[in-house]
Amino acid sequence: MLKKILAFAALGAALSLGLPTDATAGAVSIHGSTTVDTTLIQPYKSKIEKNSKQSLKVVANGSGSGLLDLIAGKAQIAMISAPLDAVIAKLNHKNPDAVPDGSVFVPHMVGAARVAFVVHKSNPVKSLTQKQLAGILAGRIKNWKEVGGKNAPIVVMAEQEGGGARSMVEKTLLYGGDIRATLKEADNGAADVPPMVAKDPNALGITMEAKSNSIVNKLRTDKAIQQPLILVTIGEPAPNLAKVIDAAQTAGFF
Template identity: 30%
Template sequence: MKKFGILVIVFIVCLAFLGFSANADIETQKISLNGSTSMEKMINAIKEGIEENYPELSLEPQFTGSSAGIEAVLNGTADIGNSSRYLKDAEKEKGLTENIVAIDAIVIVTDTQNKVDNLTTQQLIDIYKGKIRNWKEVGGEDLPIVVIGRESGSGTRSAFEEILNIEEQCQYANEINETGPIIAKVQSIPGAIGYVSLDVIDETVKPLSIDGVQASEETIQNGQYSLQRPFVMATRGAISQQNENIQHLFQFIQSEDGQKIIRAVGLVPVVE
């Protein structure tokens, strides 16, 4: 009996050791991502959802801005660079591949007490260039417009300014480093205006229509809503050239479950 008991203990210890080894293997299969703060909600949702399909994978994201994420891929400190703008030709020439995984709308927001519901594209341009400085000039109350935007290097700022063709022309009162604080700043300042990703909109701010069109999945997909940009997961070389783990990540994103996640966080899947 004593020998049998010892054998049982040895067997249990072996099973525990094998389980530990398996877990150790899972923990070593990591994918590092860096980049856009606007993509944080989507990436975190994918990180959580992928565990059911590929439990051996562990995503390790950082959110330091689009340009920083692209640089991280180029210098080898990240596997994937998250960018909320198209890649520049110079970045592609360095070997980066532009993998568009979702389409996002850049939504113009004001404080909830603002009486204005809609701006034309030209009015929006003139506000950010400093030509329109008071809400009464666009049908609102006699209240100064406080222009808020993202910091230099932000993918959201780059996309916003490129879409409107106003690069290096904006007259910002405040430049904010992250998406969340933009919402907080607009919420707290009467007369403030800012731009954020569609998926972070909540009841604390008021989204404006542009040229009479509200941002939605339908208006983004059919092109009616003009302020839209890609969510890019850049890799060094094509997806087919990446290791098996990275290929599995993109396979999950393109799967039915992955597309559900993209829709659930307020983004529009890319139509193949």
């Protein structure tokens, strides 16, 4: 544990001083949230690179994986789409001491996106309240007929634990607890959920609004769940990383 914290501190010092690590040769490496990547980085990548005068190497592998890659020195910036404390809590729940010292991280807000709940095109259910959604995710509501649908079991589809959309939903509706419903996980983030839902008439998918496309139906809800779009560094960013963060904020939302 102590060795891990000391290694963490050494990595932070190297990154803040711009010293070489596995992640700092050449292009700026950014790993993490598929939501941040789809909503902000990819649409504005050329603009961010031009304004920051930095080239980007982007890996969209989920909020939790991005943070772990940052810790391991595989990335210089992590992308997350849920509050930092929620992502850390989920990582440490899955693997105790995965993040030994969350105080070394510095979050940089770059925008916001909405979570979407989606169903198969044939599903007659058009809306769900947050109370109903919480009941489904907690495993108390198990059948679509309990919320006005057909007599069929509800199968929840979401990204893997630690992903931004899922973490935000769990934080908002389950007070940080785990999904207890029958669950199928997407391998490559929330963007993969709609194609999975399109193949299963009993599915309820958790994804990002930008990916709630024509192959599925997006449910109306009484309250929106907003995802923060955040770039994370270990310590204050080195000048080259600060330029990328500033350009992302300018290009996307602020």
